[in-house]
Amino acid sequence: MSVAKNVLRKLLYGVGMFGLIHRLRNRHTLTVFMFHRVLPKQSAEYQAAEKEFTFTVEGFGQCLDFIQRHYGIVSQADVTAHLNGQQRLPQCAGLITFDDGWRDTLVHALPELKKRALPAVLFLATEVVDLQANDWWQDVLVELIAQEGGLSRMESAIEALRASALDPDKKSVLVGRHQPAEDYAFRLRRVTATLAAMDESQRQAILQPLVSRSPGARQMLNRADLDLLRPWITIAGHGHSHAPLSHHPRARDDLATCRAQLQAIDGEDTVMSFPHGAYDQATLQQAQAAGYQVCYSSDPTLVNTTRSRSTPTPGQTLLGRIHIPENEWTCDENGIAAEKLATFVFFRTIEQ
Structure with missing residues (x-):
C-alpha cells in the first residue's frame, strides 16, 4: 500500500497536480518555514546534532529550491508592511526563518540563501552572542x-x-x-x-558534572557575526535566554532584555517568536507590554493573508510557522523528495 501511495504521490506531483492545488488553495496564504541548524553531513557537528532540528547542507539547498519554485519569497519587512496595510503579499507567499542563533546559520545556511538571492529572518536568543562557553x-x-x-x-x-x-x-x-x-x-x-x-x-x-564533552568550536553566533548576516538575514527576537516563556519565573524581564538587545544591534525590536513554541494568554500580554507587535508561534498553520488582524489582542499579531525536518516525512533514499515535501506543507490548515 505504501509503495502504491508513493508512486501515486510522485505521479501527481510530476504532472503538476499538487502544484495546481497549491496555487489555488494557498494563493491567499503566507507559509512561514522554520529551520534551526544546517551542517555538512560528514562533519562531527552534524553527527552530534539533534537530527529533528538539523539539515544537511545539500538537503537544505534542495529544500530552498523547492520553496523558491512554489512560493513568492518575502522578507520580514514585507510581512510587517502587509500587516500594517501598506502592501499586499504575493500569492503563495513564503517567509524563511531560523531559530536560536547557531553559528552554522552564518557559515552554512547563508551561502545557500545568497546563491538563490533569498531573504530570511533569524529569531535570535539574544543572550547567546555574549556567552563565554563554546557549547550552548x-x-x-x-x-x-x-x-x-x-x-x-x-x-x-x-x-x-x-x-x-x-x-x-x-x-x-x-x-x-x-x-x-x-x-x-x-x-x-x-x-x-x-x-x-x-x-x-x-x-x-x-x-558540567553531569555531561562530559570534548572541547570544540563555538556553537553560537557572537556579536561580530551579526553584521555578516546582513542584508540577507533580518534579526528579530527569540527571548533573551531562550526559556519557554510560559514557564519562566521572570518572563517579563526576559522579554524586555531581549528587546533592548535587539535595539542595540539594530534588529527588528517589535518582532519575535516564542522559544520552544511555548506561550499562553499571559505570555502574549507580556510580549505586547514589552513592545512586540508581531509574534510567531510554532503552531503549524498557514497564515491567512486576507484575515483582519484584531487578535489575540489589539495591536499585536500572532502568526503560525511550519517546522521543516529532513527525515522520512520529506525525504526518500536520494534526499529531499519534492512530492513528499509538497504533501508535508501544501495541505496544512489555513487559519480562519
Whole structure:
C-alpha cells in the first residue's frame, strides 16, 4: 500500500497536480518555514546534532529550491508592511526563518540563501552572542535529557542548588522536585526555564558534572557575526535566554532584555517568536507590554493573508510557522523528495 501511495504521490506531483492545488488553495496564504541548524553531513557537528532540528547542507539547498519554485519569497519587512496595510503579499507567499542563533546559520545556511538571492529572518536568543562557553547550555541539556534518567538527574541537581541557596531572590527562581501528576513535557519546560533564569556560571556548575564533552568550536553566533548576516538575514527576537516563556519565573524581564538587545544591534525590536513554541494568554500580554507587535508561534498553520488582524489582542499579531525536518516525512533514499515535501506543507490548515 505504501509503495502504491508513493508512486501515486510522485505521479501527481510530476504532472503538476499538487502544484495546481497549491496555487489555488494557498494563493491567499503566507507559509512561514522554520529551520534551526544546517551542517555538512560528514562533519562531527552534524553527527552530534539533534537530527529533528538539523539539515544537511545539500538537503537544505534542495529544500530552498523547492520553496523558491512554489512560493513568492518575502522578507520580514514585507510581512510587517502587509500587516500594517501598506502592501499586499504575493500569492503563495513564503517567509524563511531560523531559530536560536547557531553559528552554522552564518557559515552554512547563508551561502545557500545568497546563491538563490533569498531573504530570511533569524529569531535570535539574544543572550547567546555574549556567552563565554563554546557549547550552548541548551544543547548540553538536550544531550543530558536524552540519557536514561537524565531529566530526573537534572531536577535533583536543581533541587540541591535550591536547598543550598541563601539568597531569597535566587531561591525563588529554582524549582523543586516534580509532582507525580506532572507530565514529561511540562517537567522539561520547567527545568529549561529554571536554568534559563540563572546566570551562566550557575548553569555551568550544574551541567558540567553531569555531561562530559570534548572541547570544540563555538556553537553560537557572537556579536561580530551579526553584521555578516546582513542584508540577507533580518534579526528579530527569540527571548533573551531562550526559556519557554510560559514557564519562566521572570518572563517579563526576559522579554524586555531581549528587546533592548535587539535595539542595540539594530534588529527588528517589535518582532519575535516564542522559544520552544511555548506561550499562553499571559505570555502574549507580556510580549505586547514589552513592545512586540508581531509574534510567531510554532503552531503549524498557514497564515491567512486576507484575515483582519484584531487578535489575540489589539495591536499585536500572532502568526503560525511550519517546522521543516529532513527525515522520512520529506525525504526518500536520494534526499529531499519534492512530492513528499509538497504533501508535508501544501495541505496544512489555513487559519480562519
